[in-house]
Amino acid sequence: MTSNISSTSMLARLNRRSSRAFETLKNVLLLYLILTRTLKAIRHLRARGFARTIVDLYTWVSQETLLLALRLPRLRAGVQRELAKARLDIEAGMVPSGPSVTRHLALPSFGQSAEWIVAEMDKMDSEAPAHADWHGGRVSGAVYHGGDDMTAVILAAITRYALSNPLHPDVFPAVRKMEAEIVAMCLRMYHAPDGAAGTTTSGGTESIVMAVKAYRDWARAEKGITEPEMVVPETAHAAFDKGAAYMGVKVHTVPVDPITRQVDLKGVRRAINANTILLVGSAINFPDGNADDIVALGKLAKNAGIGLHVDSCLGSFIVPFLAEVSAEEGWGAVPIWDFRVEGVTSISCDTHKYGFAPKGNSVVMYRSANLRRYQYYVNAGWVGGVYASPSLAGSRPGALIAGTWAAMHYMGSSGYRDSCRAIVSTARAIAARIRAEIPVLRVLGDPPASVVAFASAADPIFRKGSKLSASESSKGVDVLEVGDKMAKRGWHLNALKGPAAVHIAVTRLTVPVVDQFIADLKDAVREAELAPSGKGNMARLYGLGTSSAVGPAMVGHIAEAFLDTLYKA
Incomplete structure (x- = not known):
């Protein structure tokens, strides 16, 4: 009996201890x-x-x-009606219709002749909805035309290597060699140190996504960071957000100075913490064509022991030649934006922009080959054998690599210097004439290269120190309405927000049409002031995005409808 009581007491004590331990845990x-x-x-x-x-x-x-x-039936039905109208508008502008349109929705029973194929392509070009005339230089960026002679050189290279695939370097050794030389030439252009390395990719977005992946894996392996974060200017390309979404990296977006359009360095400094793996700077940025203070960002990155990626996808083959051209033209000193800056650990450069290579080629460069290794994907245990790839793609078009190599050799340093001179001179002329001749518009920042963005001078960001009269400042002009009026005149420009603005990315095709651009812009401004409609694509879509808290979600639905329409046969 005594033994039973003792056992019960001991068990109770153990239970109490277990309970206390559990509570403590x-x-x-x-x-x-x-x-x-x-x-x-x-x-x-x-x-x-x-x-x-x-x-x-x-x-x-x-x-x-x-x-x-909006989940309420009545409101939801109204929203769905509006989205359906928007979808129809998008389809009307993109998908050809009518009894004369032939749709090819299944393989033909027998193969068609080469002549038939060319004729059908001609027909598709003629029946497509109206589109901008890029040949006439009225398109902002998009088509970086190096001239008909350049196109012939590229096509010869593509024809020669049409079936090549860099996934098999033993089968296509010449393509492997050309790819390595493309990277080497870009590294030299951006003053990379010994030991630097890089890869080609399918474009600027993939270059940026690959860089985010490399820094994520580097930080995990070498710093033990499992919840990575990165700090980017609000003017950084959306590809950084895309890469962060793909790679599970938290993004801190830092505002830019409204006048200089450079990222707020105090904001960047505050955003750095123990989980930060990467800072980002642009030279130049896509929205307004300005460059961040890369030297200052480099110091912050070096002091924090983290990476700094310079996005020069748009600066590409302009930025490396800008200092020399600027000195020759008397434009003034140009900051350093490349690997000469301490703290810069990677750079992306699009060869298919101002390098005039065929679309679908870019280069991402790293200060060290060790950092590049974190971009790779290697699977040594696959039953199909060892699988290793340098970037997202497995098979890749060797023809585009050959075309890029041919374009770079065809242009040479002197060709790219001349191109830089013509393009930057044109961009500077556009900016100067807007400032001098169209007072209701303001150029954003002091763009150093190829992009000029302009906003309404009545925008609140310009009111401090504005030379406009009180009546002019209060009246202003809707710059998105101006963009829509320019579209009616055949110009394809880019709309921006934060602030609302419009930009033109100058190409070689723009050089001879500056006078026409300014004349049309003046007319568009007058028409927007006298007869605003608010019904153009820029005014409707970008206005909707800021009209209410739910505006961005509605714009997102419209963007999804646009993407759906891309695949509507």
């Missing part, structure tokens, strides 16, 4: 969760600032409230 876990969540909140608040955090929270609550309201 539970409290420790709870404390850990509270501390980690608090640390994340502090880092987020430090990166965004109190005011931006409150705005972000207000925007999120507003969006969720409106989206919840």
